[in-house]
Amino acid sequence: MMILAAIAALDDKNGSNKTSISKYIESKYGDLPAGHTALLTHHLARMKDTGELVFWKNNYMIPDPNAPPRRGRGRPPKPKVPLPPGSVPIPAKPRGRPPNDPDAPPKPVKPKPAATGSGRPRGRPRKIAHSMEDMNGTTTTRTVAMAES
Secondary structure (H helix, E strand, O other): OHHHHHHHHHOOOOOEOHHHHHHHHHHHHOOOOOOHHHHHHHHHHHHHHHOOOEEEOOEEEOOOOOOOOOOOOOOOOOOOOOOOOOOOOOOOOOOOOOOOOOOOOOOOOOOOOOOOOOOOOOOOOOOOOOOHHHHHOOOOOOOOOOOOO
16 A cells, blocks of 8 residues: 555656655655565565556556556467357367276287397497407417418
8 A cells, every 4th residue: 555655646657666666655654664675675576466556667657447458478378269059068188198997907928029130139249358468469460371282
């Protein structure tokens, strides 16, 4: 009530900002609690959210009762087509995966097909552990000469 009275008393065509509302309340009502500015900010925000006040260009003003209501953000919902009288509305289809039936018989287990192909396992081959000689580089390479016939 104090806020609405302050805005009405200040009577500015562009509305009143938070500072002017606070100064008016302090001059009119005198002794105010220490958290007055925090309370004022909270109540202004709540009144703005409920539509009691309009916030425009950093000023608060009382909304015009003849003005059309302001539309929220985003795309407006599609208009719903009314059902003809006497018809039963179709229930909405449930979303998500249907639950398992506890009374249903268990599914038969399919035998896995035998591995056919190259005989090698799928995927990347495992690393081969090298011996210490290979790591040190001390192995000697031998070349064997083959006899020519």
